[in-house]
Amino acid sequence: MSGFVVKGWCPDAWRPMMAGDGLLVRVRPPLGRLTAAQAEGLCEAANVHGNGQIDLTARANLQLRGVTEAGWPALLEELQALGLVDPDPVREGRGAILVDPMWREGDDTHGITTELRARLVELPALPGKVGFVVDAGARPMLSDAPGDFRIERAATGGLLLRADGRATGVAISREDAVDALIRLAHWFVASGGQAAGRMARHGAALPEWTSGAVSPAPAGESLRPGAHPMGAVYGLPFGRIDAAELAAFVRAHRVALRLTPWRMLLAEGVVPAPAAAMVLEDAPILHVDACVGAPACPQASVATRDLAARLAPLVTGRLHISGCAKGCARARAADWVLTGREGAFDLARNARAGAAPLHTGLTPERAVALLGAC
Structure with a gap:
């Protein structure tokens, strides 16, 4: 292959990465959700401080492109004011948490993720590309999505903790889920995981307490563009959307948006209707x-x-x-x-x-x- 550089880390808002079109600034909205006000503010910031192009990634993050070095500090302040970036760069760097986008307030996915976010300071320093998955709906939705430490719905109906790259995991309770996740992250670092970089590449034998034989439940039905019980699902070709077009859609509908790792947006409470640059069918x-x-x-x-x-x-x-x-x-x-x-x-x-x-x-x-x- 032609020469390329593996950075060993992913950009975030505090650590942007230089690309050919300017700085790349990654935003991880809490629980993968933007309120209408947050979405409008993000789009305005993308236009003012970047080139107006926004990417939705395979980790359900948003990337603002073309940000200037001079404009980045002001952008960072605006994103913090919107509640989209943690004021602490260490907590922000540890917050790579992918969630089932169909969570509802108070359910297992919502509760576990909220607790994990509150306890990010308890995590060890992890390799830059490591992430967490909380997939605790009735059926797993994120089986094919990237993530190193996974809490999933088990075939038994309960919850399991699974290390990526292992077919099975160990049963856990809702109350113990975050404790177990943090404990596994500390084991990963203590057993040499920094050198491996990712859990799936880490060859050390799992500790006995987490090497269970509990299988994940069968995967749920894939999300598709069109009508959805929670609103409408729109596909973004290549994950790209123009900030002005997205802002116009949000203003017209006053709608909250959920981000997915399939380069689709779930617009809450919206009756499906055509929207510029967004696809409503399985094209x-x-x-x-x-x-x-x-x-x-x-x-x-x-x-x-x-x-x-x-x-x-x-x-x-x-x-x-x-x-x-x-x-x-x-x-x-x-x-x-x-x-x-x-x-x-x-x-x-x-x-x-x-x-x-x-x-x-x-x-x-x-x-x-x-x-x-x-």
Whole structure:
């Protein structure tokens, strides 16, 4: 693969990352939810201090793009005033918590996440890409989403604590869930997890108290664009939305938004209606993962999203187009993956970005010809 740099950490609001189009500032709204006022304020800040482009990530975070170094301090203050960034950078850095977006106030997901957020100072210093998953609804929704320490609904109907990369976990109670999660995080660090970087790569045997044989419950039905019992679900092609368009939607409906790791927004209490740049049906474009590519990302050697739009209606299954071998847009394998290398594409099947290719040195036109014939 072409040269790229694995940063070893993910940007957040206190530690933005320089991209080809300016600073990348990541925002983790508490419980993955924005009130209407927070959404409008975020969009205004994105326009004033950035280039007005917002990305919804596979961890259900928002990324504000094109932020200037001079404008970043003011942006940080505004995000704190909106309640979207913790005033303590240490707590903010430890708050990578992905939640089942269909939580309701007072349920297990809501209660556990709220307690965990209140106790972030009790966590050890963890590698920069480590995150938590709280998936305690009636059926797990986040089985394919990234996360190192997981609280899930068990097949027995109770709760379980599971280390990522292990098929089973140990039964826990609602009252003990956060204690157990914090304890597992401390074990991870004490047993050398910093070197591994992620739980799934950590080879140490789990302690006896957490190496149970409890399986997660079968996964729940996948979220789809359109009507939903809680409102309406809108797909964002490649996770991208223009801040002005999102602000106009929120003003028109005075609606709270829930973020999902599937690059969809759940608008609470809204009757489905067309909205600019947001998709209300299960369109082919929503089955394509594509990073921002060149020139917005300095590590990418190819443009990605124009090709992704051309290929979307031609490909059956999941397609991933990555500007380099890092595979930022999709961590897991896809049916087809095109990886940029030295200005051209490598094509692999049932693989992650950077995998051994079936074809190399493809131009966009050749990639369209190959995948269009599959």
